[in-house]
Amino acid sequence: MASRRRMLLKVIILGDSGVGKTSLMNQYVNRKFSNQYKATIGADFLTKEVQFDDRLFTLQIWDTAGQERFQSLGVAFYRGADCCVLVYDVNVMKSFDSLNNWREEFLIQASPPDPENFPFVVLGNKIDVDGGNSRVVSEKKAKTWCASKGNIPYFETSAKDGFNVEAAFECIAKNALKNEPEEDPYLPETIDMTGGQQQRSSGCEC
Amino acid sequence: MIADGVEDEEKWLSAGIAGLQQNAFYMNRAMDSNNLRDALKFSAQMLSELRTSKLSPQKYYALYMRAFDELKRLELFFKEEAQRGCSFIDLYELVQHAGNILPRLYLLCTVGSVYIESKEAPAKDVLKDLVEMCRGIQHPLRGLFLRSYLSQVSKDKLPDIGSNYEGSYTDCESFILLADPELRLAIGLSGLQGPAREKEKREKERNALRDLVGKNLHALSQIEGVDLDMYKETVLPRVLEQVVNCKDDLAQFYLMDCIIQVFPDEYHLQTLEVLLSACPQLQPSVDIKTVLSRLMERLSNYAASSTEVLPEFLQVEAFAKLNNAIGKVIEAQVDMPIFGAVTLYSSLLTFTLHVHPDRLDYADQVLGACVKKLSTIGKLDDNRATKQIVALLSAPLEKYNDIVTALKLSNYPRVMEYLDNETNKVMASIIIQSVMKNNTRISTADNVEALFELMKGLIKDLDETYEEVDEDDFKEEQNSVARLIQMLYNEDPDEMFKIITVVKTHVMTGGPKRLPFTVPPLVFSTLKLVKRLQGQEENPFANETSTTPKKIFQLLNQIIEALSSVPAPETALRLYLQCAEAANDCDLEPVAYEFFTQAYILYEEEISDSRAQVTAIHLIIGTLQRMHVFGVENRDTLTHKATGYSAKLLKKPDQCRAVYGCAHLFWNDDQDNMKDGERVLLCLKRALRIANAAQQMSSAARGSTGSVTLFVEILNKYLYFFEKGNPQITVAAIQSLIELITTEMQSDSSTPDPAADAFFASTVRYIQFQKQKGGSIGERYESIKA
Structure with missing residues (x-):
């Protein structure tokens, strides 16, 4: 059977406070949207089953607190991520400017073995607001940035009306799947005699 | 000592991870061979690593996350087992054989979540059971993480509207709330443990742990069943009750912050009274100003997000409630530093500017309350407080982009009184910048009076003491005052005259350093008024009070006279x-x-x-x-x-040039009665004599004659008046001047001067050119030989 490790794909969503990380996740997993702003505390995930090539995977989507003061335990949950989603609000310049920090912070903290090729996906959210009239970050600008960081896939989304959310997450899942397991499989250094004894006593044949 | 502690911790963490990985390896192997018994055994051993008490919360979290990832695989394995026919009740029983309580409970929670998912048992019964059992862990750190695990694995299995699991809101509410009170107590108590010298470390640890507590509130806010009524009637009162009862300042502060952040704005508006009434009941050491400021900041942003939501604010009289609550908090917390009080007023002002832009009286009320508070302490010397005051006073400028509106706030200048001189100047500069940026027209004498009263820090020395000021800064600020003076304008000359009089009164107090900056713009602004009146007919109905140029000139005389003191x-x-x-x-x-x-x-x-x-x-x-x-x-x-x-x-050359310049005083082209050719010639002759004298002096002093430039300049003057038809300027005079210059230039003793040579050459060319022009001019020049 396939390794259980590879059946679980871990995705981390990062971005400034209020850009719509929770809303994007809720829209994708539950197809629900609420206009109300509720801050996220700590890190939490939702799961969704996805199917590729007749194989079923569990997507574990980690939503994070954009406000630093609600991330008091640190970011140990970055470990083992298969894909990192960077979200900004196309109507707020600062949230776009922060993407670089979020990306770098992630690479430092998660320290994937091959940071150059670690899969990111960038989402420009809230394109529905004010019919696009209050937009301050152009698609071109965002794409230029993505290109400069090793051709990060870019999606313009609206968590509110669900625009492009499915497509974005499909891309996220595919990229997560392509990501090689970050660590070599753990092997005990020596044959553990005590462990062996325990195994014998429990009647195992190995 | 501390370094050792950190190193030790790293060591403990590495050891924990190693143990965890090893057991996880065997657990995975067991799962791959579908060996349930071994999988359970190794998972329990793996989880035993979480029993450590040696790690700080962050390090413990790192270890916990690894265990968590492994448990996710175990969860999948349990589902497979169930498909193979193993009943959940059996599984539920089986995991209880784990020897230690902590691993046992983690495994129980894992199975429990799968159990609920299978719908073989009512969610609420399983959850209740799990919650009860998790209470068994009394150690705050381990207990909090375990409960966090339970809350995480069961989160998407809560009975909720539209969820797959049956039950009513009350079930999940009781789940979340049940899990909570003793946690808060735990977080509170952990602060009291340990020797006093470790207090700082404890505080840090508690701060790190708070998210685990806040997560419960977050989970609650995500439940759709918690609608406004439910929130208002049950959730908020009960949560607040627990917050108040926990009596721990750190926990109270954090939980209040969480409530404000995780629940939506609409809820806060509709429950403002309840939320605010909890504030005075909190421990006196709770940083209530930050809590309230964040609440107001949130609501301000909400108000700014759409005008459609504004009626909500009016309906619940949000301003009155917040104003009232802030008053009470400030009154109750006598020890609150002034910085805190000012921060609160600043947030409230921003709030009312967003929500009630048309109610200047509200804004003034806030400023008034701030003045009242400030009056109890006198001038500020707290850096943070003055910064907040600047923010407070800048808020109306930013909102209205119009100083004139801010001038209507009677308490505005009174707040400024409490700033130290330096900050007062900073504020005055901000005001001027606002006027410049928005091109605000300040058009009444009363407004100008009020404005200059506000800016008096820039207008005059505020006290006797000598202040060390940077020269460039001073220049810059005085230049900005000068620019401002130019911005004052009214169509009506009488009002404009009043404005000028007001500015004059203020500017005159500026002292010798400022007057050179402020007098010129005032004079020119006044002269502009004169120019406006100059074309007008004398008004036959003019009375004594109306503005006449004469009156203005008297004022100008006084203004300029002030410079004599400089x-x-x-x-x-x-x-x-x-x-x-x-x-x-x-x-x-x-x-x-x-x-x-x-x-x-x-x-x-x-x-x-x-x-x-x-x-x-x-x-x-x-x-x-x-x-x-x-x-x-x-x-x-x-x-x-x-x-x-x-x-x-x-100097002779200066004399010479000034004198030939005077020749123009006797010749005005536009007026025939001002053409005195004789005196023009006198001036030019005199200039020539001076040039000669200069030449001789130079030769006496240096042994060589000076340049012929002066002669060429005089020649040009001759030509000018000759051309203008001055009968006294004769061809002969010009001719002899040309010869004089030529001789001088060829003399051995003269110093070579290419510039003078070129000047003369082009003068000669000009003469030739005029000759060729023909007509009356050409005729006139005809007889000059050059």
């Missing part, structure tokens, strides 16, 4: 001459004469530097030349004086 004679002289010219345009001979007299007095008594004298003389000549208002007598006096000054300059 002293700044050169600036004053220029301004007097400007005024004289304006008086000339208004046909006010005596006034113009008076201004000239003032300029002359300055020249004679105050301007002693020879270069300054040269500049001044040329200004005088230039202005006087343009004057047409003077009668013969006055004019004679003034021109006579001017020529006298010219001839008395220190």
Whole structure:
């Protein structure tokens, strides 16, 4: 059977406070949207089953607190991520400017073995607001940035009306799947005699 | 010591991870061979690593996350087992064989979540069971993480509207709330443990742990069943009750912050009274100002997000409630630093500006309350507090982009009173910048009065003590005042005159350092008013109070006179001459004469530097030349004086140039009665004599004659007046001058001067050119040989 490790794909969503990380996740997993702003505390995930090539995977989507003061335990949950989603609000310049920090912070903290090729996906959210009239970050600008960081896939989304959310997450899942397991499989250094004894006593044949 | 602690911790963490990985390896192997018993055994051993008490919360979290990832695989394995026919009840029983309580409970929670998912048992029963059992862990750190695990694995399995699991809101509410109270107690108590010297470390640990507590509130806010009514009637009162009862300042602060952040704005608006009423009940050491500021910040942003939501604010009288609550908090917390109080007022002001932009009285009310508080402590010397005041006072400017609106706030200047001199200036500069940026027209004397009252930090020295100021900063700030003076304008001359009078009163107090910056713009602004009146007919109905140029000139005289205290004679002289010219345009001979007299007095008594004298003389000549208002007598006096000054300059070349400049005083093209060819010639001859003398002096001193430049300049003057038809300027005179120059240039003793040569050459070319022109000019030039 396939390794259980590879059946679980871990995705981390990062971005400034209020850009719509929770809303994007809720829209994708539950197809629900609420206009109300509720801050996220700590890190939490939702799961969704996805199917590729007749194989079923569990997507574990980690939503994070954009406000630093609600991330008091640190970011140990970055470990083992298969894909990192960077979200900004196309109507707020600062949230776009922060993407670089979020990306770098992630690479430092998660320290994937091959940071150059670690899969990111960038989402420009809230394109529905004010019919696009209050937009301050152009698609071109965002794409230029993505290109400069090793051709990060870019999606313009609206968590509110669900625009492009499915497509974005499909891309996220595919990229997560392509990501090689970050660590070599753990092997005990020596044959553990005590462990062996325990195994014998429990009647195992190995 | 501390370093050791950190190193030790790293070691413990590595050991924990190693143990965890090893057991996880065997657990995975067991799962791959579908060996349930071994999988359970190794998972329990793996989870035993979480029993450590040696790690700080962050490190423990790192270990917990690894265990968590492994448990996710175990969860999948349990599902497979169930498909193979193992019943959940059996699984539920089986995991209870784990020897230690902590691993047992983690496994129970894992199975429990799968159990609920299978719907073989009612979610609420399983959850209740799990919650009860998790209470068994009394150690705060381990307990909090375990409960966090339970809350995480069961989160998507809560009975909720539209969820797959049956039950009502009350079930999940009880789940979340049940899990909570003793946690808060735990977080509170853990702060009290340990020796006092470790207090700081404890505080840090507790701070790190708070998210685990806050997550429960977050989970609650995500439940759709918690609608406004439910929130209002049950959730909020019960949560607040627990917050108040936990009696721990750190926990209270954090939980209040969480409540504000995780629940939506609409809920807060509809429950403001309840939320706010909890504030006075919190421990006195709780940082309530930050809590309330964040609440107001949130609501301000909500108000700014759409005008559609504003009626909600009005309906619940949000301002009154917040205002009331803040008043109470400030009153109750006598020890609150002034910084805190100002921060609160600042947030409230921002709130009311967003929500009630039309209610200036509200804004003024907030400022008034702030004044009242400030009056109890006097002038501020707290850096953070003054910064907040600047933010407070900047808020109305940013909102309205119009200082005139802010001037309507009667308490605005009263708040400024409490700023130290330095900050007062900063604020004044911000105000000026606002006027500049928005091009605000300040058009009534009353507003100008109020504005200058606000800016008095820039207008005059606020106290006697000498302050060390940076020269450049000072210049910059005074230049900004100067720009502001130019911005004041009213169509109506009477009101404009009032404005000028007000500005004058303020500017006059500025002292010798500021006057040179402020007087000139005021004079020019006033002269603009004169210009506006000048074209108008004398108003037959004018009464004593109406503005006349005469009245304005009197004022101008006073304004410029102020510069004598500096002293700044050169600036004053220029301004007097400007005024004289304006008086000339208004046909006010005596006034113009008076201004000239003032300029002359300055020249004679105050301007002693020879270069300054040269500049001044040329200004005088230039202005006087343009004057047409003077009668013969006055004019004679003034021109006579001017020529006298010219001839008395220190250096011969300067004398020469000033004197030939005076020639223009006797020749005005536009007026036939001002064409005195004889005196023009006298001036030029005199200039020629001086040039000769200069030449001789130079030859005596250096053994070589100086350049011929002066002669060429005089030649040009001759040509000018010749062309203008002055009968006194003859061809012969010009001819001899040309010869003189040619001889001088060829003389051995002369110093070569290419510039002078070129100048002469082009003068000669000009003569040739005029000759070729033909007509009357050509005829005139015909007889000159060059």
